[in-house]
Amino acid sequence: MSLTSTTTLDSQLTATWGPANTYPDGRLWPQESQPQFWSKYQVWEWLQQVMDMHQIDASSIPFQNFDIDGHQLCSLSYQDFIRAAGSVGQILFHSISELKWSGQCHVEIGQLEIKPEIDFSCPFPEVSYPPEIYDPLIHSLAPAVSPTPSSPDIKRSYSRPHQVKKHNPRGTHLWEFIRDILLNPERNPGLIKWEDRTEGVFRFLKSEAVAQLWGKKKNNSSMTYEKLSRAMRYYYKRGILERVDGRRLVYKFGKNARGWRESEK
DNA sequence: AGGTGTTTTCCTGTTT
């Protein structure tokens, strides 16, 4: 029974997830109730929320297509959403429509109900994007589950242009979760750090805090770095990670890990 | 209902 571990974790977490206006996991939710006035960043926040909410993997849609502010976002048509995000576009469109509405009605975003009961096996948009919203910048998604706001019920009636079957059981895999933290400097207050960006080498700075966050995502409060790291070691054999000798808390993406490169996707 | 793939849990031993 050691106090040391909890103490360490506490300090990791406090150092990590700061101030008010955040969910327990540190996530900020856009304050503005009217999406028209959202900044690019807030748009991006919303995107993450919706993806999390529906347990859709972050890599399922090209986040670059949404490097736009709220005004632009609100002016996109349904077709634009479909073009920009494939079948997920439908969900996004519904969500934003709802928010536009509730914004006008002055309803707090956080009070809206949602029932994510949607069958989603992983849509990959195979479309060309409206030129005006193509601007690679933001890649991926932040960690953690969320106490969810907004968005409507959507019935299952999707036309999937191209149903790529992936495995991806609900949400992300561990390595994707790690990747997404890495790709998200704003939401990664010193949890994990690139050691060599182009080689895909990274290091855990706050191992227990990351484990805690992972546990949170998986709804498992007893997750520890010990256990997380066991899962990481299984990745060696699968080429998702490569061993990095001698250096503690350091890992490297392998050839079977996708979506971590700057140039990629 | 059974099979598969991934992660979790636990453990023993080694290394830093």
Next chain:
DNA sequence: AAAACAGGAAAACACC
């Protein structure tokens, strides 16, 4: 001595 690393084994889980 404490924290990481290594993997084996088996259970748990989510999907299909």
